[in-house]
Amino acid sequence: MITARTLAYQILLHISQNVSHPDRLIRCMLERHSHLAERDRALVTELVYGVVRWQGRLDWHIDQLINIKPGRISPTIRTLLRLALYQILFLDRVPDHAAVNETVRIAKATHPAYLAGFVNGVLREAIRRGDVWDWPAEQSDPEQYLAATTAHPAWLVALWLRELGFAETRELCLANNRVAPMTLRVNTLKTDASRVHARLLEKGFRAERSPYTDDAIRVFSPRQDISQSEIYEQGWIQIQDEASQLVSHLVGPQAGEKVLDLCSGFGGKAIHLGIRMGNVGAVTAVEEAAWKLERLQDNAKRQGVAIIHTIVGSVLELHPDQYGEFDRVFIDVPCTGLGTLRRNPDIKWRRHPKDPYRLARVQAELLSHAAGFVKTGGALVYATCTLLREENEMVAERFSAAHPHFVLQPAASFLPWTCGSMTDGHYFKSWPHRHGIDGFFAARWQRVA
Numbered sequence: 189m190i191t192a193r194t195l196a197y198q199i200l201l202h203i204s205q206n207v208s209h210p211d212r213l214i215r216c217m218l219e220r221h222s223h224l225a226e227r228d229r230a231l232v233t234e235l236v237y238g239v240v241r242w243q244g245r246l247d248w249h250i251d252q253l254i255n256i257k258p259g260r261i262s263p264t265i266r267t268l269l270r271l272a273l274y275q276i277l278f279l280d281r282v283p284d285h286a287a288v289n290e291t292v293r294i295a296k297a298t299h300p301a302y303l304a305g306f307v308n309g310v311l312r313e314a315i316r317r318g319d320v321w322d323w324p325a326e327q328s329d330p331e332q333y334l335a336a337t338t339a340h341p342a343w344l345v346a347l348w349l350r351e352l353g354f355a356e357t358r359e360l361c362l363a364n365n366r367v368a369p370m371t372l373r374v375n376t377l378k379t380d381a382s383r384v385h386a387r388l389l390e391k392g393f394r395a396e397r398s399p400y401t402d403d404a405i406r407v408f409s410p411r412q413d414i415s416q417s418e419i420y421e422q423g424w425i426q427i428q429d430e431a432s433q434l435v436s437h438l439v440g441p442q443a444g445e446k447v448l449d450l451c452s453g454f455g456g457k458a459i460h461l462g463i464r465m466g467n468v469g470a471v472t473a474v475e476e477a478a479w480k481l482e483r484l485q486d487n488a489k490r491q492g493v494a495i496i497h498t499i500v501g502s503v504l505e506l507h508p509d510q511y512g513e514f515d516r517v518f519i520d521v522p523c524t525g526l527g528t529l530r531r532n533p534d535i536k537w538r539r540h541p542k543d544p545y546r547l548a549r550v551q552a553e554l555l556s557h558a559a560g561f562v563k564t565g566g567a568l569v570y571a572t573c574t575l576l577r578e579e580n581e582m583v584a585e586r587f588s589a590a591h592p593h594f595v596l597q598p599a600a601s602f603l604p605w606t607c608g609s610m611t612d613g614h615y616f617k618s619w620p621h622r623h624g625i626d627g628f629f630a631a632r633w634q635r636v637a
Contacts, residue, residue: 190221191228191290192224192228192229192231192232192235193231193235193271193290193291193294194294195217195221195224195232196231196232196235196236196239196271197267197268197271197294198217199213199214199217199232199236200235200236200239200240200267200270200271201264201267203236203240203534204263204267205263207538209532209534210236210237210240210533210534213236214232214233214236217232218232226411234279235271235274235275237367237533238274238278238279239270239271239274240533240534240537241339241365241533242274242278242339242365243270243339243533243537244335244336244339244340244341244536244537245336245337245338245339246269246270246273246274246277246339247266247270248336249273249277249314249321250266250269250270250273250310252321252322253310253313253314253317254310264298264299265295265299265303265306265307268291268294268295268307269291269307269310269311271291272287272288272290272291272307272311273311273314275287276288276311276314276315277314284315287311288308288311288312288315291307291311292304292307292308292311295307295308323336323337324336330349330354331345331346331349334349334354334357334358334361338358338361338362338364338365339361339365340361340364340536341536341537341539343541344526344536344539345357345361347576348360348361348575351577356621359621360575360619360620360621362621363530363619363620363621363624364529364530364533364536364620365529365530365533366530366620367409367530368429368530368531368620368626369406369407369408369409370406370407370408370410370414370427371398371404371405371406371407371427371428371429371430371433371625372384372404372405372406372407372414372425372426372427372428373403373404373425373426373427373428373433373460374403374404374405374424374425375423375424375425375426375463375491375492376403376463377463377466377467377491377492377493378422378423378424378491378492379424381397381402381403381404381405384405384419384424384425385397385405387419388405388407388419391412391417392411392412393407393410393412394407394408394409394410395407395408396408398430399606400430400434400604400606400607400623400625401430401433401434401437401604401606402604403433404428404430404433405425414427415427421490423490423491423492426456426459426460426487426491428456428460429528429531429625429626430618430625430626431527431573431618431623431625431626431627431628432456432457432573432626432628433460434603434604434607434610434616434618434628435457435518435520435569435571435616435628435630436457436460436461436464437464437602437603437604438569438571438599438602438603438616438630438632439461439516439518439567439569439632440464440516440567440602441461441464441465441469441471441515441516442465442469442515443465443466443468443469444465444468444469445465445469445470445514445515445516446469446470446472446512446513446514446515446516447461447465447469447470447471447472447514447515447516447517447518448471448472448474448511448514448516448517448518448558448561449461449471449472449473449474449518449519449520450474450503450517450518450519450520450554450558451474451475451503451519451520451521451522451554452473452474452475452480452481452484452498452520453475453480453520454480454483454484454487455473455475455480455481455483455484455487455488455496456487457518457520458471458473458484458488458496459484459487459488459491459493459496461516461518462488462493462495462496463491463493465495467492467493467494467495468495469495470495470497471495471496471497472496472497472498472499472511472514473496473497473498473499474498474499474501474503474506475498475499475500476500476501476502477500478500481498481500484496484498485498499511503519503554503557503558504553504554504557507560508560508561511561513561513562513563513566514561514562514563514566515563515566515567516566516567516568516569517558517559517561517562517566517567517568517569518568518569518571519554519555519558519568519569519570519571520571520572520573521547521550521551521554521555521570521571521572522547522550522551523547523551523572523573523574523579524539524543524544524547524574524576524579525539525573525574526539526574526575526576526627527572527573527574527575527618527620527626527627527628527629528573528626528627529620530620530626531626544574544576544578544579545578547579548578548579548582548583551570551572551579551583552583552586552587555568555570555583555587556587556590556591558570559587559591559594559635562594562635563635564635564636564637565634565635565636566634566635567597567632567633567634567635568594568632568633568634568635569630569631569632569633570583570584570587570630570631570632571628571629571630571631572628572629572630573626573627573628573629574627574629575617575619575627575629579629580615580617580629581615581629584596584615584631587633588633591633593635593636593637594633594634594635594636595633595634595635595636596614596631596632596633597632597633597634598611598613598614599611599614599615599616599630599631599632600613602632603616609622609623610623614631615629615630615631616628616629616630616631617629617630
C-alpha cells in the first residue's frame with residue numbers, strides 16, 4: 189500500500205527533474221489516490237511544501253553529514269535525504285525512528301542495497317547530532333549564514349543585505365518561510381465581506397477581515413477545499429492575495445471606461461477591474477496562452493463579470509492602430525516572482541542571478557510598448573510581484589526619464605488609507621515581513637498632452 193511519504197517522494201522527484209508547480213502536482217496526485225485518509229493527505233502537502241521551502245538548509249545539513257563530495261550524491265538520493273531530514277529536524281509530531289525506517293524502506297525499494305545503507309547511516313548521524321551544527325559565522329559571513337539558516341540562495345541574500353541590512357534581511361527571509369493564509373477577494377457585485385465572513389465562520393473556517401482592504405478575508409489553515417464550497421461556486425469569492433487586490437485600486441478604473449490588461453495570465457486582476465467598474469464599460473485582456481484565457485472566461489462567468497474581452501497574442505505584436513487608445517492601461521509584467529515565496533517557495537531555487545537583469549530588459553520593453561495605448565489624460569500602471577529594485581524602481585525611473593509626457597502619480601492617492609506604510613511618496617511596494625502580505629510593486633503614470 190502506498191504511503192504519504194512515498195507520494196511526497198514521487199512529487200519531490202518530479203519537481204527536482206522538471207519545472208513544475210507543487211500545488212498542481214499535489215492536487216493531481218491526491219486525485220489519483222482518493223482513498224487516502226485526510227491525515228495522510230495533509231501530510232503529503234506538509235512534506236512537499238516543507239522540503240521545497242527549506243531545501244537549501246536541508247542540503248546544507250546533508251553536505252555536513254556526508255564524507256564524499258556533494259556532487260557525487262545522486263539527485264534521487266539527495267531528494268530522499270531531504271524528505272527524511274525535514275521530518276527529523278522540523279516536524280515534532282513525526283518520531284525520528286518512523287522517519288528513518290520509512291525512508292530506508294523507500295530506498296530499498298528504489299535503489300541498490302548499499303545506497304539504502306548509506307541513507308540509514310546519514311540519517312542516524314543527523315539524529316545523533318541533534319541541535320549541534322557548525323553553522324557559518326554570523327558576523328564574518330552573514331551572507332552564507334543567512335543562506336544556510338533561512339534556506340535562501342546566497343546571491344539573493346547578498347542583494348537584500350545591500351539594500352536592507354542584516355536584521356531586516358533575516359526578517360524578510362524568515363517571513364518568506366512562513367505559511368501564508370489563504371486570502372479571498374469578495375465579489376462586491378454579488379455580496380459583501382461581512383456576509384462572506386459570517387458564512388465562513390458558520391462553516392467552521394478560521395477567518396478574519398483584512399486590515400488593508402474592505403473586500404478581503406484571510407482564511408487560516410483551511411481543512412476544506414474552498415473551491416468546492418457553495419460560496420465559491422456561486423461566485424462570491426476568488427482566491428487572491430491582498431497585494432494583488434491593491435494593484436487594482438491603483439489602476440482605479442471607473443464605470444464606463446475602456447481598460448486594457450496586458451500580460452493578463454489567468455485574469456484575476458482583469459476580473460477584479462471589471463468588478464470595480466460595476467460591470468459597466470470594457471476590459472480587454474491580452475495573453476499569449478489561449479488556455480489561460482479560457483480559464484479567465486470561465487472564472488469571469490462564475491463571478492458574473494460580463495465586460496471582459498480577450499485577445500490571444502503577444503503584447504509586442506499589438507498596436508494602437510488596431511485596437512485604439514484606452515482610459516487605463518495595466519501591465520503586470522513577467523518577473524522573478526520573489527515577492528510570492530510564501531506561496532511559491534520553489535521559485536527561489538529556479539531563479540538565476542542573471543534573471544533580474546534579463547527580465548528588467550524585457551519589462552522595460554513591455555512598459556514602453558504599453559504606453560502607446562494610453563489616451564491623453566489616461567493612466568498607465570506597471571506592476572510586478574518581486575522585491576528587487578532592478579525590476580521595480582529602476583525600470584520605473586528609466587521609463588519616467590525616457591517618457592516626459594507621462595507624469596508619475598503618488599500611489600497613496602489611489603490606495604486605502606490603511607496602506608500608507610506601503611508607499612514612499614511615489615510607488616506602491618508591499619513586503620511579506622512588514623505587512624504580512626505578498627511582495628508587490630506598482631507605479632502609476634498619467635499621460636499629459
